Amino acid sequence: MASLRKHTRTGAVLASVAILGLGLSGCSPAADKSSSETKGVTITVALFTAPPPKAALAEFTKDTGIKVKWSTIDWDSLQTKIAASSAAKTYFADATDVDWSRVGQLGTLKWFEPLEDYLDTESYKKDMPQLDSFVSDGHVVGIPFDASFLTTTVNTEMFEKAGITTMPTTIAEYTADLEKLKSSGVAEHPLNIPFAAAEGLSTYWYQTTAAFGGTVLDGDGKPQFSDPDSAGYKAAEWMVNGVKSGLVPPGNINVSDTQGQQTLMAKGGVASTFADYSGNVGSLYDIPDTSSVVGKVTYLPTPGVDGVGPNVSNPDGIGIPVTAKYKEAAAKFIEWFTSQKAQYGFAGGEGPDNVFPGYFLPSRLSAIEQLTADGELAGGDVLTSILKDSARPVFPEGAPAWYPEFSRAVNTNLHAAAAGSMSVKDAMKAISDTADKLSSGS
Amino acid sequence: MNADTRVKNAPVVGPGGRAKLASPGAKRRGRFDILPYALVTPLALFIISLALIPALFTIVASFFKDQALNPPVRFNGFENFVNLFNDAGVLSSMGNTVIYVLVGVILSTVLAVFFAVILRKKFLGRSLLIAVLILPWALPGVVNGIIWSNIWDSNTGLVNSLLTSMHLIDTYQVFLGQNKFMTILAIEMVQVWQITPLSTLLVLASMQNIPDELYEAASLDGGSPWKVFWSVTLPLTAPGITIAMVQAVIATLNIFDQPYILNGAASTGASVTMQTYFISFQNLDFGQGYALSLIITIVTLVLSLGILKLVYRPVEY
Numbered sequence: 229m230a231s232l233r234k235h236t237r238t239g240a241v242l243a244s245v246a247i248l249g250l251g252l253s254g255c256s257p258a259a260d261k262s263s264s265e266t267k268g269v270t271i272t273v274a275l276f277t278a279p280p281p282k283a284a285l286a287e288f289t290k291d292t293g294i295k296v297k298w299s300t301i302d303w304d305s306l307q308t309k310i311a312a313s314s315a316a317k318t319y320f321a322d323a324t325d326v327d328w329s330r331v332g333q334l335g336t337l338k339w340f341e342p343l344e345d346y347l348d349t350e351s352y353k354k355d356m357p358q359l360d361s362f363v364s365d366g367h368v369v370g371i372p373f374d375a376s377f378l379t380t381t382v383n384t385e386m387f388e389k390a391g392i393t394t395m396p397t398t399i400a401e402y403t404a405d406l407e408k409l410k411s412s413g414v415a416e417h418p419l420n421i422p423f424a425a426a427e428g429l430s431t432y433w434y435q436t437t438a439a440f441g442g443t444v445l446d447g448d449g450k451p452q453f454s455d456p457d458s459a460g461y462k463a464a465e466w467m468v469n470g471v472k473s474g475l476v477p478p479g480n481i482n483v484s485d486t487q488g489q490q491t492l493m494a495k496g497g498v499a500s501t502f503a504d505y506s507g508n509v510g511s512l513y514d515i516p517d518t519s520s521v522v523g524k525v526t527y528l529p530t531p532g533v534d535g536v537g538p539n540v541s542n543p544d545g546i547g548i549p550v551t552a553k554y555k556e557a558a559a560k561f562i563e564w565f566t567s568q569k570a571q572y573g574f575a576g577g578e579g580p581d582n583v584f585p586g587y588f589l590p591s592r593l594s595a596i597e598q599l600t601a602d603g604e605l606a607g608g609d610v611l612t613s614i615l616k617d618s619a620r621p622v623f624p625e626g627a628p629a630w631y632p633e634f635s636r637a638v639n640t641n642l643h644a645a646a647a648g649s650m651s652v653k654d655a656m657k658a659i660s661d662t663a664d665k666l667s668s669g670s
Numbered sequence: 671m672n673a674d675t676r677v678k679n680a681p682v683v684g685p686g687g688r689a690k691l692a693s694p695g696a697k698r699r700g701r702f703d704i705l706p707y708a709l710v711t712p713l714a715l716f717i718i719s720l721a722l723i724p725a726l727f728t729i730v731a732s733f734f735k736d737q738a739l740n741p742p743v744r745f746n747g748f749e750n751f752v753n754l755f756n757d758a759g760v761l762s763s764m765g766n767t768v769i770y771v772l773v774g775v776i777l778s779t780v781l782a783v784f785f786a787v788i789l790r791k792k793f794l795g796r797s798l799l800i801a802v803l804i805l806p807w808a809l810p811g812v813v814n815g816i817i818w819s820n821i822w823d824s825n826t827g828l829v830n831s832l833l834t835s836m837h838l839i840d841t842y843q844v845f846l847g848q849n850k851f852m853t854i855l856a857i858e859m860v861q862v863w864q865i866t867p868l869s870t871l872l873v874l875a876s877m878q879n880i881p882d883e884l885y886e887a888a889s890l891d892g893g894s895p896w897k898v899f900w901s902v903t904l905p906l907t908a909p910g911i912t913i914a915m916v917q918a919v920i921a922t923l924n925i926f927d928q929p930y931i932l933n934g935a936a937s938t939g940a941s942v943t944m945q946t947y948f949i950s951f952q953n954l955d956f957g958q959g960y961a962l963s964l965i966i967t968i969v970t971l972v973l974s975l976g977i978l979k980l981v982y983r984p985v986e987y
Contacts, residue, residue: 302812307951307952308947308951311738311950311951311954312951315738315954315956333739333954336739337738337739337954423847424847424933424934424936425847425933425934425935425936426934426935477824477825478824478842478844479823479824479825479842479844480824480825481824481844481847481848482824482844482846482847482932482933482934483823483824483825484934487819487823491823491825491826492825492826495826497825497826629739630739630953632952632953633948633952633953636935636948636952639934639935640934640935640936640937643847643934643936644936644937647847647848647936647938648848649938669740
């Protein structure tokens with residue numbers, strides 16, 4: 229018995245030591261030297277979307293020998309992980325999201341690899357009009373995989389019911405049409421503006437400001453919307469007046485961008501979204517499972533002050549964190565993921581097996597043109613034309629490094645103005661003061 | 671049986687007839703036994719490495735200016751704390767959080783005691799009810815937030831639909847984002863819905879320890895159910911209520927998912943932990959983020975100790 233107890237005791241001590249060893253090895257810093265190996269390696273790709281179809285990924289693995297472990301993480305958590313792992317200099321993924329709004333921050337901090345060192349980014353430029361949105365200090369920190377931009381959508385059936393036969397080309401005509409939709413009783417609240425204090429409200433205002441003929445910040449990050457005659461100020465007034473006049477549903481003060489698109493626009497609750505996401509017609513409004521307005525919503529060249537206005541880009545990109553383990557392999561993945569062939573397949577050009585669920589719009593013009601020519605893209609002609617001629621970055625000089633703080637000031641103050649707890653004048657002043665403070669570095 | 675033939679560690683009958691174990695080290699006093707230390711060491715190291723060292727790091731780092739966009743890291747004394755208390759957004763979120771804590775702790779505790787009293791008695795389907803009760807607690811905060819955003823939705827929400835069909839309102843109401851107190855109340859309702867199940871189980875566990883004899887004695891003395899509840903049930907459930915209140919304090923002080931999903935970054939509902947997130951991961955001002963985290967930790971400790979002091983009573987039967 230004594231011998232058995234002794235053995236049990238020794239076993240317990242050894243087990244404890246083993247657990248300790250395991251724990252300590254888990255806590256020790258990982259060997260974070262990156263490898264230029266590609267064949268036979270497994271890379272981690274972290275994005276906010278579901279993974280691409282298995283067939284497409286299998287084809288990539290067959291061609292390159294690189295296996296892909298896909299990690300779907302929601303957008304906010306992804307930004308937190310990128311910041312935390314970069315600040316702590318720890319590995320988290322080999323390729324991950326580079327949002328256009330974070331380019332300034334990521335570029336300044338050098339948290340992402342300059343992709344011109346891995347890919348022929350010069351050759352991408354002519355086929356990817358939105359590549360400029362991912363350039364910081366002359367370095368490409370991400371490659372757009374989705375050509376998202378903001379554009380206007382209208383429910384043509386509701387417009388026709390209200391007796392509107394010619395689509396508006398100016399903001400004045402558009403506003404008059406919305407009033408007609410309301411007064412005729414076709415839609416009690418015809419316009420969708422997502423006034424929840426979130427990024428979707430900020431981008432809506434940037435697009436409306438562009439349509440009013442202006443920009444939000446100049447090249448030095450100075451605010452361009454303090455003057456009541458400025459485009460940004462007028463855009464904010466127009467949006468807030470929309471709530472006050474009843475054009476926008478009162479409940480929209482707490483509706484987010486996707487919520488408004490899914491529960492109002494896709495259900496026929498409103499007749500138009502001034503700053504909608506490109507690709508929504510094909511991926512949301514024309515899908516019978518999620519929409520009751522199938523075939524009724526179309527893209528409208530965004531009305532401007534004197535005619536059709538510009539559209540601001542809102543693309544999603546993919547890049548390589550400096551802490552990645554397999555950078556060369558990640559570059560090969562990005563090359564494939566953003567290739568014309570893959571994008572054409574993701575958008576449905578090669579049949580259902582290669583369709584990427586939730587994929588909006590290819591970032592390559594050649595892919596969009598081919599899809600349009602094949603009749604595979606809803607509103608393809610309008611989207612191609614906008615992407616070629618009208619889409620432009622929100623910040624032509626690149627998003628400032630302090631963009632997230634600025635955007636929060638934009639959406640919280642515009643939300644407060646819509647909720648009636650502050651005036652448009654005070655909201656513009658608060659946003660302007662924030663931009664001044666941030667751009668001066670104080 | 672004499673002492674020499676007694677088996678080591680065998681139970682013996684002590685004074686009062688209660689069983690107790692003979693002291694294992696009584697005859698081996700002075701001999702060092704490594705086993706207890708070996709068994710405790712992994713857990714101790716786990717706590718030290720995952721709780722104490724990060725806490726210590728946070729305390730030290732909160733006195734440094736650590737801004738990713740403005741290197742290098744340098745000592746700045748109490749500047750992070752001073753800046754926090756001069757930040758209108760942080761002060762507003764502190765005010766909001768006070769309301770979250772007050773509403774959440776009081777409501778979840780009252781509901782927990784109420785449900786525990788109901789569940790204490792055995793009835794058909796009791797086990798099933800307890801299993802169902804635990805569901806909201808098992809759901810992630812984000813999922814709860816999404817579910818409730820559809821319930822509170824001002825355009826298409828369930829609450830508006832119900833109130834309209836019952837003719838209690840004529841037009842759909844805006845519950846979130848317009849009125850600060852209403853917004854916080856609506857958000858905190860979601861959290862109370864989530865934390866009450868655990869609080870109920872904690873209180874119920876404590877309540878079930880109360881011997882039936884005490885209730886029988888109180889009944890024989892002519893005590894009304896209400897009197898029995900105040901004089902027997904509630905005082906003897908104090909340990910469970912204390913733990914439930916402490917976990918409610920921790921949850922409500924750290925509320926994040928619910929206000930972030932239901933009300934975005936708006937000042938009408940932003941909490942202190944949301945500010946920590948904004949400061950640390952959007953502004954990339956880690957020093958100030960550490961400082962705010964430290965404040966939250968200290969407040970949590972003070973409130974928890976306060977509850978222990980005020981509510982906890984040792985119970986002996």
